[in-house]
Amino acid sequence: MICLKNTTAIYPGSFDPVTVGHLDIIRRAASLFDNLIVVVMTNAKKAPSFTVSERVDMLKKTVADIPNVKIDSYEGLLADYAKKTKADVIIRGLRAVSDFEYEFQMALTNKKLYPDTETLFLTTSAENMYLSSSIVKQIGSMGGNIRGFVPDVIHDFIIKRLYGKDE
Ligand code: ADP
Numbered sequence: 001m002i003c004l005k006n007t008t009a010i011y012p013g014s015f016d017p018v019t020v021g022h023l024d025i026i027r028r029a030a031s032l033f034d035n036l037i038v039v040v041m042t043n044a045k046k047a048p049s050f051t052v053s054e055r056v057d058m059l060k061k062t063v064a065d066i067p068n069v070k071i072d073s074y075e076g077l078l079a080d081y082a083k084k085t086k087a088d089v090i091i092r093g094l095r096a097v098s099d100f101e102y103e104f105q106m107a108l109t110n111k112k113l114y115p116d117t118e119t120l121f122l123t124t125s126a127e128n129m130y131l132s133s134s135i136v137k138q139i140g141s142m143g144g145n146i147r148g149f150v151p152d153v154i155h156d157f158i159i160k161r162l163y164g165k166d167e
Contacts, residue, residue: 009033009089009120012041012078015055016048017158019136019150021128023094028122030066035087038063042075043069049137050161058158062151078106079113090119095129137162 009029015022016039032035040055050058052073063069074081082090090110092103107119131149140146140162150158 002044002070004033004088007033008035008037008086009091010039010082010085010087010106011091012039012074012081014043014046014048014133015039015040015059016046016050016133017136017150018058019128019131020148021093021095021131022122023062023151024125024128025091025122026063026069027066028078029091030063030069032061033089034068036069036091037079037087038069038071038150040071041078041081042073058154061153064153065101077113079117080112082110082114082117087117090117092121093124094121095124095132134135 007061009032011026011029013022025038026038037078038059039054042052044111048055056071056073063071067080078090081087090107092107094100094103103119110117136146136158138150139149140158143163146158147155
């Protein structure tokens with residue numbers, strides 16, 4: 001396994017909520033880089049279902065067993081956050097061709113705004129290819145079974161928030 005020493009990677013996203021697809025990317029990135037910061041970005045164009053502090057708390061519980069991962073949140077441009085944290089690498093996950101165009105544009109823009117960072121794409125694990133936060137929210141809000149879609153440790157909290165029931 002490669003582990004790049006003295007490197008800081010950031011993994012930005014909405015994480016509304018964090019899924020096992022995100023967790024898979026987090027674990028793999030944490031084994032590649034010395035330090036990984038998972039950062040909840042406030043995106044004015046998206047109306048989130050969970051507050052920033054809920055999303056941060058869920059991430060903290062999710063990564064509690066991974067020592068080199070920190071959780072943060074940021075309101076503003078990703079390039080500015082990368083500069084602030086002196087990030088060497090921005091991690092993004094790719095699921096399908098449909099992710100590609102937006103991700104490609106973002107990567108080029110961030111390179112232009114902050115040339116010291118590289119965007120690195122990790123491909124989804126095949127079993128998580130279909131999984132997104134939106135799917136979790138659609139199923140969960142109608143009382144469907146989202147076990148296995150989200151980390152076990154935050155499952156009950158998500159169900160309670162989306163469907164209003166204790167499990
Ligand atoms: P954003 O609003 O920034 O797209 P998301 O929380 O939806 O935030 O996703 C954050 C990152 O995680 C994105 O790069 C996305 O492609 C990736 N991602 C989301 N779900 C999966 C998955 N199931 N497998 C791999 N990567 C994923």
